Amino acid sequence: MTAIIRAALADDLHTLLAIENASQSHPWSGPVMARYLKHPDNIWILEKAGKAVGFAVVTQVVGEAELLDIVVHPDCQGLGLGHQLLEFVLELVRKGGCERIFLEVRRSNLGAIHLYEKMGFCQVGMRRDYYPTARGREDALLYCQELLD
Template identity: 30%
Template sequence: MEPLITIRPLEILDLDQIVSIEQEAHQYPWKKSIHLSCIEREYPSLVLELDKQIIAYVVFNYLYDECHLMNITTRVSYQGLGYASQLIQVLYDKSKIAGMQSVLLEVRESNTPALSCYDKEGFERIGRRPDYYPKKEGREAGIVMRRVL
């Protein structure tokens, strides 16, 4: 039997699960308070469930005519299987309905899997922010990417 995939709005009850996924997947994870703030501000964010278990989520927000993709994370054991791409496609649809003209994001320069995913999703590299992200020794650049909708 095919696994059941559901994409739905992120809710306050999802907080502990998304924080767990975040901590597992990132060396410098968002704090729980940041996720809570995004939920309280009602950012139009999504979770992807596989057989009723959250395995990925995306946090985004709208500003003027632009969707800012703030955080997209997939549970480590499910990375590379296309779940982030499914979330991005739904983000595109919701952004178009909301009148957005483009999607903007920043990604670590060293995060080659994410850069590859965004390249495949039609994002263009439009800038570089030196010393944007912390790393073990010092800081690293963020690559700014945009996709026109």
């Protein structure tokens, strides 16, 4: 069954938080997620068989986009849904007139890094000790993709 992607609504907050909490070691809080829900087209939900299984949070400002969060529920990982969601985001920001998109990822998130590099992102920097971990902190790798044709 094909997955669909739709804009998130304020009523989706609890669903988004459930996916975020199941997927992240240090999940976003309700107030942070709610802040992005206030702006149309910031959060996109991926549904499979009528159930929300992932989402992406993306902002667009003056020709640049930032992918702030992209998550697929652990029960649905490895099915190509993250790839589908990322393709959607890239097309969305291209249509929005963005020339480039940025993201950051935990150094230890090898699956995400592989996906980003496969999709044309290049590492452009690093933030040392940026993310909290159970044992301290870890680096954030900064990635960018130029969207010009």
